[in-house]
Amino acid sequence: ASWEDIIADGTGAAGFLLARFARGRKPATASLFLLAGFALLTGSAWPVIAATQAVVHRNHQFPVIFNGDIDSESSFVSARDNRMEARRDESLGTIYTGVEVTGGGALGIEIRDLVPDWTGYSVLNLDLGIESGQGMELTVRVHDRFHRRGDQPHNDRFNRRFNLPAGRSTLRIPLVDIENAPIGRKMDMTDIDALVIFSGVLENSRTIRLYEISLD
Numbered sequence: 017a018s019w020e021d022i023i024a025d026g027t028g029a030a031g032f033l034l035a036r037f038a039r040g041r042k043p044a045t046a047s048l049f050l051l052a053g054f055a056l057l058t059g060s061a062w063p064v065i066a067a068t069q070a071v072v073h074r075n076h077q078f079p080v081i082f083n084g085d086i087d088s089e090s091s092f093v094s095a096r097d098n099r100m101e102a103r104r105d106e107s108l109g110t111i112y113t114g115v116e117v118t119g120g121g122a123l124g125i126e127i128r129d130l131v132p133d134w135t136g137y138s139v140l141n142l143d144l145g146i147e148s149g150q151g152m153e154l155t156v157r158v159h160d161r162f163h164r165r166g167d168q169p170h171n172d173r174f175n176r177r178f179n180l181p182a183g184r185s186t187l188r189i190p191l192v193d194i195e196n197a198p199i200g201r202k203m204d205m206t207d208i209d210a211l212v213i214f215s216g217v218l219e220n221s222r223t224i225r226l227y228e229i230s231l232d
Contacts (some may be wrong), residue, residue, distance in 0.1 A: 033054030041149035067091065078131045079231035081211065086113040096124030096214075105225075113226040114147075123154060123215035123224060132161070133206045138191055142213070145184035145225035153179050153223060156225065157212040158194050160204045171199040184225070191231075 034056065039044040070091035082089055087102045099116045117123050140198035146152055168174070174197035178187055197205050211229070 020121040027056050073219045074129075077130060079137060079227060080109065080232065081130060081231040082127055082226065083111075084113055084227050085111045089113075092129050093125065093127050094226065096126070097121055098123060098125070100125075110227065112145075115224045115226060117215070117218055117222045117224065119219055120217060122217050123214075123222075125213045125226070126210060127212075127229070128210045130208050130210065132208050134191060134208050134231060136207050139193065139232050140189040140191060140211075141228075141230050141232060142187040142189075143184070143227040143229070144187070145227065146180055146182045147223040147225060148220075149182050150222075151179060151228065152215060152219070152224075153177060153178060154215045154224075156189065156214055157199075158203075159209055161207045161209045162204055163198070164209060172201075172202065174221075184227070 023082075031054070034052050035050055063136065073088060074092060082093060085102050086093060086100045093100075095115060095185075101114050101116075102111055103114045104111055113124060115123065140158070142156065143201045155175055155177045157173060157175050159168075171178070174194040176189065176193075180187075191199055195205050197203060212231050
């Protein structure tokens with residue numbers, strides 16, 4: 017529940033009521049009621065329209081999971097206490113997302129509601145960079161929908177720690193490693209739920225560049 021839900025529900029109800037009140041009234045008055053009702057119904061339906069557009073965009077670009085432009089990916093990508101901004105790498109002519117982590121904070125990026133079926137692919141690629149003269153340690157996490165049904169133990173998902181140097185790097189993770197990561201079972205590669213990139217607390221501020229995340 018949220019204020020946005022209440023507003024959307026109330027707007028939709030008001031739209032139907034206005035359309036109902038148009039019945040039996042003079043044509044000019046009925047037209048005004050119908051026009052106002054249609055406008056309110058369209059407004060209340062906008063969250064559904066926006067969500068549908070986001071899903072179509074996500075499915076169309078797959079096996080690209082994140083295309084580097086947070087402005088087009090914000091429905092599925094979020095950061096924990098990190099500022100994210102789409103920027104342009106003039107030397108390469110490409111868009112990337114800069115993720116700013118302040119000193120004393122930690123990196124926390126989640127890509128959720130993924131296209132769930134990763135079968136038919138063999139490698140997860142993460143193209144990213146670190147804007148400083150110092151590298152950093154980060155962890156890549158992947159879990160399936162089954163993982164969320166229990167108490168989410170650490171050994172029931174894929175976690176791998178990487179030490180990245182400053183500059184641009186590409187991490188390549190075999191999907192067989194992700195599939196075999198949970199202890200006592202195999203990860204369901206037809207039902208992947210989320211991908212998370214995180215770090216421990218950083219002493220100094222850092223900016224991480226996300227260029228692209230994809231499967232091949």
